[in-house]
Amino acid sequence: MPEGHTIHRLAGELQECFGGTTVSVTSPQGRFAEGAALVDGSQMASAQAHGKHLFLEFVRGSPPESCHRRWVHVHLGLYGKLAIHAHAAGPPVGAVRMRLQTPTAHADLRGPTSCRVLDEAEKAAVHDRLGADPVRGDDPTAALARIHRSRSPIGVLLMDQSVIAGVGNVYRAEVLFRAGIDPARPGCEIHPDVLQDIWADLTVLMKAGVETGRIDTVRAEHEPDAMGRPPRVDDHGGEVYVYRRRGQPCHACGTDVRRREAAGRNVFWCPRCQG
Structure with a gap:
């Protein structure tokens, strides 16, 4: 989707x-x-x-x-x-x-x-x-407060369109990696300042996606040229940390990326970087 x-x-x-x-x-x-x-x-x-x-x-x-x-x-x-x-x-x-x-x-x-x-x-x-949309510049206050009150996993909450609108499986996996948060961690256990940082990161990443038509989430030091690795080939069309990279080494620490299921969708994460 x-x-x-x-x-x-x-x-x-x-x-x-x-x-x-x-x-x-x-x-x-x-x-x-x-x-x-x-x-x-x-x-x-x-x-x-x-x-x-x-x-x-x-x-x-x-x-x-x-x-x-x-x-x-x-x-x-x-x-x-x-x-x-x-x-x-x-x-x-x-x-x-x-x-x-x-x-x-x-x-x-x-x-x-x-x-x-x-x-x-x-x-x-x-x-x-629908929830707040990062690309529209919506006020995230109510959405982030709802996450912080919930015992549901943050990985599930980010995909709930009534909480935050527009986030799909790729952005969910990547923004949680960049924040160093396990997707299974309950929303109520995440500090409000960290939730605000996640929102800010989503805003930057998704607005960049509007401009380029790609989902690119890796930082400069993990780009293919910087790491001496071949570019990623995937139908979503961008460089990512964990999405659809099960069993491949994490760009940041080398640990194999893992996959599990949450609410009927695959979740990808690095057990070391997001431990």
Whole structure:
């Protein structure tokens, strides 16, 4: 499933391609035909992200205070893909749930968990279910206080989208390694200052991911050139400390990286650096 930086990056690309323009919205597959008809021919005013959720704002009419506003809410889930193309569209290929189209660009959405039209109140309800988002610059006070009150493992809490929105398995594993914290440690045992440092690190790492489209978490002294090692090859596209490195030596101490399961997901950690 794409992590939050990917959705924020998509929002920026959609804003650049379609923001402020009148957009044709269709559902070649047919499953979103009714929703597409509600916004087809509207102006796409903005593209926003909150955690792993994407919101496309469509407006009709003017002036702004009297316009009719709807939102297309997209959650890609495990299998969804949104491909943006800076050229005129040809015939759709495959099961395209939603196509956004102008004379000079188009975007095709395939396989999302959710694609639906929301009004303002329904959109607000989605936001209310989500926690603070490091990329948006949200205030983390309530999220960090909730973690500090909980006896659940910090590795589980960081993946709870109602606590912190946008963190997935890669950022979870990497930020805890960088903080030297075992993923199994209860949230209530972690000092509030350390939780604040974790939030600050997530903010830096995830904003960098928005810029580069990669997840890179290793410090300069552990980069491939500095260590004389080959670059990592992985589908998430970046240099990491522990994620998917089970049985390989830790870049910092040489101990074999381990893996266990928590809440149905694999957790990777270094038993020495995070002991």
